[in-house]
Amino acid sequence: MPIPLFNSIASWLLKKRYHQIELFLKYPADVQNEVLHQLISFSEDTALGKTHDFESISGYEEFAQRVPIVNYEEIADTIELMRKGHQNLLWPTHIKWFAKSSGTTNAKSKFIPVSTEALEDCHYKSSKDLLCLYLNNNEDSQLFKGKSLRLGGSKELYEENGSVFGDLSAILIDNMPLWAEFSSTPSNKVSLMGEWETKLTAIIEESIQENVTSLAGVPSWMLVLLNEVLETTGKNHLFEVWENLEVYFHGGVSFAPYKEQYQKLLPRNRFNYYEIYNASEGFFGIQDRNNADDLLLMLDYGIFYEFIPMDSYGKDTQKAIPLWEVETGVNYAMVITTNAGLWRYKIGDTVRFTSTNPYRIRITGRTKHHINAFGEELIIENAEEALKKICKKTDAEIMDYTAAPIFMNGSEKGGHEWIIEFRKPPEDIDYFTEFLDNALKSLNSDYEAKRYNNITLKMPKVHVARKNLFHDWLKSKDKLGGQHKIPRLSNERGCLEELLKMNQN
Template sequence: MSVKSVFAIPFAKQVARRVYKWANNPHKTQDKVFKELISKAKNTAFGKDHDFENITSYEDFKKRVKVQDYEGLRPYVDRIVAGESDVLWKGKPIYFAKTSGTTSGAKYIPITKDSMPTHIKAARNALLFYIAEKKDASFVDGKMIFLQGSPVLEDKNGVKLGRLSGIVAHYVPQYLLKNRLPSWETNCIEDWDTKVNAIVKETIHEDMSVISGIPSWVQMYFEKLIEETGKSVSELFPNFNFFIYGGVNFEPYKNKFESLIGKKIDYIELYPASEGFIAYQDSQTEPGMLLQLKSGIFYEFIPADEFFDENPTRISLSDVKLGVNYVIILNTNAGLWGYNIGDTVEFTSLKPYRIKVTGRIKHFISAFGEHVIGKEVEKALNDAIKDTNTTVSEFTVAPQVNPTEGLPYHEWFVEFENEPENIVDLATKIDASMQTQNIYYQDLIEGKVLQPLIIRKVKKGGFHEYMKSIGKFGGQNKIPQLSDNRKIADVLQNFLKE
């Protein structure tokens, strides 16, 4: 055991104690963050336009600042991109995180010298909590891989521009650099197929102890390793004992992962966004992720079922409840105000505040008034395949409003690793779970407005081929697990199993 791993355990315990100190004083912590944000931004263009000088309470803030998405803030962001200072936050940002927008093309999310350290500290602390809980830091002596975007950054009027994961690659601590893979040159490869093949070559004979990335793309990496060697991941990497992921619900991938790995491992879930590092898993025994209350973000929440109302309920942390699906709203030290990132969350604990991501507010199906959300389709699928040999690689759901015959239905496009013995029986089980969870869906089925769902089998590798066909094949791109239109479904018809 190295000196590095020996000293990591007491340091991890110390950090965990500090974090729980603010986590156990949540409202005081958030109130302090709120006041600091308003004070520091009052002389910005946005602060002056919204009378920050006279904001003394959250109620004052709500009267002056509306909830908005990127399009709402875009006039201000465009000024920053053009080179202007003191627009949304004091000074200029040090980075723009470039993300894909559905209506606005590329989005440029500002990252400031105040917000950047919170991204790094949260990622570090997630690992430290694992060390503190397990009382084991031996993994720091092995090799670590983070499947991420290219660290090559562009210049946008004096501000560096790139994917968040590429930006973060510049902040790997010195003491981890020798352990970090892939090489800088491989990380800079843009073509994802070429990149994964290069990563396989670089890691295949290494002692990998930590692997991190979006599950669907790490799965592709695992499959290529197995194809190359004929060995399971645990045979290749006997000291690989936990996987770090974020961005999607891992449950649909878990069975497939464990079959590829060849043993059960631990998992650490992160909730990083370009707009801020929102939460991370602080315990292997407690559900949910610890909400980051001292990271320069003041949180607001709107019940998801009210979000599209004219005057939805808008609350701070002190008024949230368990079991309610909320749209999460951010106010940050990167200058995002009343910002809807599009995610929905549910609290799993109020002491401390832990959350789970339940879906996207724009990713839902309500073609017939059913209000189906991501959490429901994920649970339905997991309920149906539990205690079976069926494993799913990827799936997405869309409404079929105008079938060639019969009633409309929800169409499930599923890529199986191990197919069920009876696809109709699986569809029946999924549909039963959907009806149990969603009363609107049940009413539509019982009222003969909809027929039960139908599963379409996507050929193996079909989702990857689909992503290539739309130019979004890469480690930071994800398939929405449901949508209210046929944009994805109609293209997927070309990738069905014959």
């Protein structure tokens, strides 16, 4: 098919989808109730459906009373049976694919089931919707005249007992529809390479020959790739390599610490940044407006949403609520029921609604990714905003960081200990530390209260990481590549201690 004709048809189809999106914008509760009804009805004859008598469930309240909220550990044994070939346990259709994820809080692997329905009605549908929303907002876009440079995971797929597992990105690439492969770079062969450094070179060799109009990937790893592109080509900025580049679709980690670095690589005011919210468990949100800082929650992907207010999370008073009961400004843990057989599953992410008409969210962090050793309730959202402020103030640039508590020892007060790898370090690390402390106080009243007159917490301790420390740490754990992330905040010191030890070598 000639490229102009392909572009014309693709653009027409994507814009047509916008009318369907308008349906759940107008009737969000009806659409979510219909999703739940379909999931329950479709799964009546599964082992789980029979255990909880899905056939007699008449609505959300009954569903919430009968089906318990679970985390991965509570369904791990069932998923292991599914990986060994047992079917019809959590979902009625055959599940062959499992997205392997180590998570970001421990080393134990998770194997998230990926059904055909999830691939088609969630993951691939979301890719089309991302383009649909972007084109709807940018009618003069030339996106389809070039290719998308995608940066996914760096692990190949493995087969075991008839099931296949690997990074979600590898599963998506392996099942990718022809239209998506046709419009992407690098080739599938390069995208599925297992060794990160070799893959990086191959991506650059293929992509600099293409007319790249968009970028897609995790900000931290994409930044590494783009800097390598400039070093390889000897160009000053990316528009000298790809003059028609117009948008970067990013997700996976907060963009805030990286935005100024990207603006230096992409010095064009009309360049667009679009955030997405996806995970091994599903695709949840898409930025639906230019220059917005929140995401439209996508309600017709075969995912039913519930939310637990974080002030009751993990307590006896914990109670999940449906979408139509949420309020703006409250920090919630997200619970999902999906068309891949996850039922009332705690995904581990926290969000805050910025709007309920339509339902838009900001990702605020992880339920386990916070520091609350002293009642300070420091979340990733606080950390990212504080670092963004201080980088602007000190003209510093951050590559990676992590932080953990300094636990009280006798009369010694507690505190927070940070290790930060800078692309461009501040001139005075003591000033940087003081500004970080003040910024966190201004953003988090609990932290401020614990820091008042050093009552509970003393001044934070900040270590400057040697070059490539976090890269070397990830490499030591075989976690190099586009989908792996650094644990930013933790109540445990394990990760921090390993990094501090490596920093001395």
